[in-house]
Amino acid sequence: MNIKAQLHFRCQEILNKRLLVIQESISDIQIALQSETKSSAGDKHETGRAMLQLEREKAGQQLAELQKLIETLQRIDTEIQHNTVALGSVVKTTDDNYFISVSIGEIKLQNESFYGISIATPIGQLLFSKSVGDEIRFRTKTFIIIDIL
Numbered sequence: 001m002n003i004k005a006q007l008h009f010r011c012q013e014i015l016n017k018r019l020l021v022i023q024e025s026i027s028d029i030q031i032a033l034q035s036e037t038k039s040s041a042g043d044k045h046e047t048g049r050a051m052l053q054l055e056r057e058k059a060g061q062q063l064a065e066l067q068k069l070i071e072t073l074q075r076i077d078t079e080i081q082h083n084t085v086a087l088g089s090v091v092k093t094t095d096d097n098y099f100i101s102v103s104i105g106e107i108k109l110q111n112e113s114f115y116g117i118s119i120a121t122p123i124g125q126l127l128f129s130k131s132v133g134d135e136i137r138f139r140t141k142t143f144i145i146i147d148i149l
Contacts, residue, residue, distance in 0.1 A: 003109065004090050004149055005078040007099040010107050011116055015070050022063050029056045069102045072118075076101055082148050085127045087119055093136070095143035100124060 104116030
């Protein structure tokens with residue numbers, strides 16, 4: 001399995017773990033909502049239900065955002081070789097290595113670090129459409145693209 005395919009697989013694993021956590025949270029909230037019984041303290045009951053419904057709404061938003069990330073990741077073909085930085089590119093620079101996919105953070109592979117970043121991030125926008133040898137200035141750093149996979 002090539003580096004790009006390994007990074008893609010790792011991102012899928014991370015997103016699937018997040019998906020399980022959110023689904024469990026939603027399930028727990030549903031159970032809690034169903035088990036809320038009307039007590040003699042009516043206001044307390046209504047406040048509890050309202051809090052649970054807010055939690056359910058927040059978890060639903062997290063689920064929707066996560067599904068967008070999963071869809072973005074599914075659009076990546078790990079067999080395509082890029083000449084310029086695009087969605088699915090593995091970019092090696094004189095500073096750091098990046099996998100242009102979804103914002104996932106650091107991924108360690110074979111004693112190398114890669115940062116899963118979205119094209120929408122500031123660094124992703126700077127890298128987008130650049131080629132090997134191009135110089136990038138980001139904040140106080142300047143680095144050069146040495147390879148695009």
